[in-house]
Amino acid sequence: MAAKSNLTNMVLVLGLTCLLCSAVLGGAYVLTKEPIDKAAAEKTNQAISQVLPHFTAVEYNEDGHYYKATDGDKLVGYAIESTVVGFGGPLSLIVGVTPDGVVYNTSVLSHSETPGLGAKCTTDAKFMDQWKGFDPSIKKLSVKKDGGDVDAITASTITSRAYTLAVENALTVFNEIHSAPAGPQDDNCHSERSEESNEGGCCHE
Amino acid sequence: MEYFLIIISAIFVNNIVLAQFLGICPFLGVSNKLSTATGMSMAVCFVITLATLVTFLINKYLLIPFNITFLQTIAFILVIAALVQMVEIVLKKVSPSLYQALGIFLPLITTNCTVLGVAINVVTKEFAFVPGGMLNLGQALVYAFATSLGYGLAMVIFAGIREHLSLNNVPKAFKGVPIAIISVGILALAFMGFSGMVK
Amino acid sequence: MKEDAAMSKFKMITDGLVKNNPTFVLLLGMCPTLATTTSAINGLSMGLATLFVLVLSNMAISAIAPVVPDKVHIPVYIVVIATFVTLLQLLMQAYTPAMYETLGLFIPLIVVNCIVLGRAEAFANKHGVIESACDGLGVGLGFTCSLTVLGLVREILGSGSVFGYNFIGGHDGMLAFVMAPGAFLCLGYLMVLFNKYLKKN
Numbered sequence: 001m002a003a004k005s006n007l008t009n010m011v012l013v014l015g016l017t018c019l020l021c022s023a024v025l026g027g028a029y030v031l032t033k034e035p036i037d038k039a040a041a042e043k044t045n046q047a048i049s050q051v052l053p054h055f056t057a058v059e060y061n062e063d064g065h066y067y068k069a070t071d072g073d074k075l076v077g078y079a080i081e082s083t084v085v086g087f088g089g090p091l092s093l094i095v096g097v098t099p100d101g102v103v104y105n106t107s108v109l110s111h112s113e114t115p116g117l118g119a120k121c122t123t124d125a126k127f128m129d130q131w132k133g134f135d136p137s138i139k140k141l142s143v144k145k146d147g148g149d150v151d152a153i154t155a156s157t158i159t160s161r162a163y164t165l166a167v168e169n170a171l172t173v174f175n176e177i178h179s180a181p182a183g184p185q186d187d188n189c190h191s192e193r194s195e196e197s198n199e200g201g202c203c204h205e
Numbered sequence: 206m207e208y209f210l211i212i213i214s215a216i217f218v219n220n221i222v223l224a225q226f227l228g229i230c231p232f233l234g235v236s237n238k239l240s241t242a243t244g245m246s247m248a249v250c251f252v253i254t255l256a257t258l259v260t261f262l263i264n265k266y267l268l269i270p271f272n273i274t275f276l277q278t279i280a281f282i283l284v285i286a287a288l289v290q291m292v293e294i295v296l297k298k299v300s301p302s303l304y305q306a307l308g309i310f311l312p313l314i315t316t317n318c319t320v321l322g323v324a325i326n327v328v329t330k331e332f333a334f335v336p337g338g339m340l341n342l343g344q345a346l347v348y349a350f351a352t353s354l355g356y357g358l359a360m361v362i363f364a365g366i367r368e369h370l371s372l373n374n375v376p377k378a379f380k381g382v383p384i385a386i387i388s389v390g391i392l393a394l395a396f397m398g399f400s401g402m403v404k
Numbered sequence: 405m406k407e408d409a410a411m412s413k414f415k416m417i418t419d420g421l422v423k424n425n426p427t428f429v430l431l432l433g434m435c436p437t438l439a440t441t442t443s444a445i446n447g448l449s450m451g452l453a454t455l456f457v458l459v460l461s462n463m464a465i466s467a468i469a470p471v472v473p474d475k476v477h478i479p480v481y482i483v484v485i486a487t488f489v490t491l492l493q494l495l496m497q498a499y500t501p502a503m504y505e506t507l508g509l510f511i512p513l514i515v516v517n518c519i520v521l522g523r524a525e526a527f528a529n530k531h532g533v534i535e536s537a538c539d540g541l542g543v544g545l546g547f548t549c550s551l552t553v554l555g556l557v558r559e560i561l562g563s564g565s566v567f568g569y570n571f572i573g574g575h576d577g578m579l580a581f582v583m584a585p586g587a588f589l590c591l592g593y594l595m596v597l598f599n600k601y602l603k604k605n
Contacts (some may be wrong), residue, residue: 005473013472017480021487022276028494029275035498043501083331088400090331110505114400115442116563116579224584226439230518233434275494278512279486286482315478318435318516325512382431383595390588397585 048079051096051105064173075099078177080170081109086162088112091121093163095170099178103134106167118159127153127160131167141168208347211332215351218400221319222359223393228319232360233385235310237371242364246357248310250350252292253323256285257349260324261342281324286315319356323349363392413538420542426519427550427591428598433519436510437551438587444567447555449503450510451548455541456492457514461485462528462540469529481524482515489514519547557590558582 048058048067055069055076066080077098084091089112096104106128113119121127130151134141142148143160152160221227228249235245260281268274293311296304314320327345340348366388375384426432433454440450464484472480493511496504504511514520523543528536559565562581564572580586 005475010473010476014476014480014483017468017483021279021483025276025279025487025490025494028491032494032498036494036501039498039501114579115582116577226435226584226587227513229434229438230432233431275490278490278493278515279483282482282486282515283479286479315482316516316518316521318513321516322509322513325509329509378596378600383592383599385592386588386595387592390585390592393588394580394585397580397583 047094047107047109048096050107051079051094052077053098053104061177064177066173066177077104078174080173082166082170082173084162084166084169086111086113087118087156087158088114091159091162091166093166093170095167097171097174101136101171101174101178103131103136103167103171106131106163113156113159118153118156120153120156121159121163124153127151127163134167136171141171207344211344211348212351215348216355216358217396220355220359220396220399221323221352222356223389223396224400225322227322228317228356231313231317232356232363232389233382234313236360236364236367236385239361239364239368242360243357244306245310245313246353246360248307248314249317249319249356250353251307252285252289252311252314253320253353253356254346254350255292256288256320257324257327257345258342259284259288261327261345264328265342277325277328278321282321285320285324289315319353323352359392359396363389366392413535416535416538417542417545420539420544420546421549422546422602424543425546425550425598426543427547427554428595428602430519430522432522433517433547435513436517437547437554438584438591440507440510441551441555441558441587442582443559443563443565444552444556446506447551447553448548449500450507451544451551453492453496453507453511454514454517454519454547455544457485457488458520458523458544458547459537459540460488461520462523462536463533464488465524466528466531466533466536472529477529478521481521481529485520485524486515519543554587554590554594557594558586561590562586 044067045058048069049055052069053076055071057071058067058069058079060067064080065082066078068078069076077096080095080097082093082095091111091113092109093106094109095106098104108122111119111121113121139149140147141150142164143150143152143157145152145157146161148164150160150164215221219225222229222232231245231249235241263280263284264274264277268277268280289311293304296307296311327340327348332340367385370384370388379387420426424430427434427437436450436454441447461481461484465481468480468484469477489512492514493504496511523539527539531539556566558581559567560577562577562579562583564570564577578586581590
């Protein structure tokens, strides 16, 4: 049974327990740090390789929240992180854009949409496949209900709108990074964008 | 505007009991009578707000600067346990009448997962309607307070339902907790109507 | 004599499954039970995570209980439990990051799961290390079983699949069962069934 309490042994036992426990955890932290970092890196790498063609190196841009993927000297494209408000909470996407301004593919990083309804944005093949090769200069970036060319997920218009807005924000970021050094090659993209959304803002505030 | 969204979201849309499933044990345990339910809700309200204030500051000024956020769980639970003890001692000295009302609930609160849950949520969860995603101190306090109000709301509604339930004759296998849980399910169904109102 | 001891240990483990089932009889640890059982696999993982903490903390607490002064025993137990939970968090982040994200908040909340502290108080501080490990294993398995069953029922009704294998050909199930109300309703009705058929007297 438990020992009798007095100040000395209370302080001693509590202190020793805390010391021992933090030592164990400190050790465990050092041991697991490498695998944890590796798992995290693997996850982003996998997400990027899902939304962009083959690449050999990536470089992360902190301010713009995007990855620049290259294959040797050649620019493969940008994988842009974009977070918007969905139906149930934040909806984070990673959007791959090739240098010609076409969406290569999109992938959901995290979401809190309703299971079976909005959460289908990660499983509904018809919805997901339409983003492959989506060219914003030909197609209108808004759901069909709002007069655009995006097929919404059945019964989840709000999620689909949010998804569309996330892609749009990502394309805005792409235009900023891509047009700045390269000159006015994609004028039409800009003008189209400005009339459509000002309230949505950009993913990096 | 943000504060308003936080409050509505925490009380109705993401009600801590009915949508996030936190604090179910005390929820079932002390909701037999309306009076105990109110007492418990007030004690929870008090402790959650205080604990969030302390843990938020600890996280910001101790854990993050020293890069030891992996000790978050252990640090938070110790702080909460110590805080509850301290509140009990202070209340006993300062306001015996309040102690009479809340005292018996305080020891139960250490293992009430709402307190730790809210403390962790505040520093880790991203909120879509807040610029930048993370709450600042004021928002965190409002969130904590509103969450505990939501807890009280669910608790009081449910205690009312349960007082009626106890007068009814239910089949033997349903008696006690099972029928209570099924009623919570129906209550949760009603609260689901709020979903999507605020993100 | 030796067989007796082995028998009693075996009985300790099976007791946790039905007679002292933490979910359906003792009504402990309700929060993770309801929150993480959106599918059978999630319920199973949460159960195993709790089992891990339960066995280790039971063993550690039974070992240190004789030297812990009475007045500080709760804080000491909480520190020990929190240590194993953090250990679990680190291991899950490293080796099963996807599952860690799915279970989310409910992994750190194992600390305040009344089952763990409850077993430490009611059993581990009065018994030897091996018995405490058996007790932890029994209660943990009981918890895991209940969670898996609840997860399975909700998955079948809510998404029409079993352990991720869809059997209704891509159609939607009754979504309410995957969401919050379904958790309460399923648990309530499972308890009724448990009371009717498994609980003696």
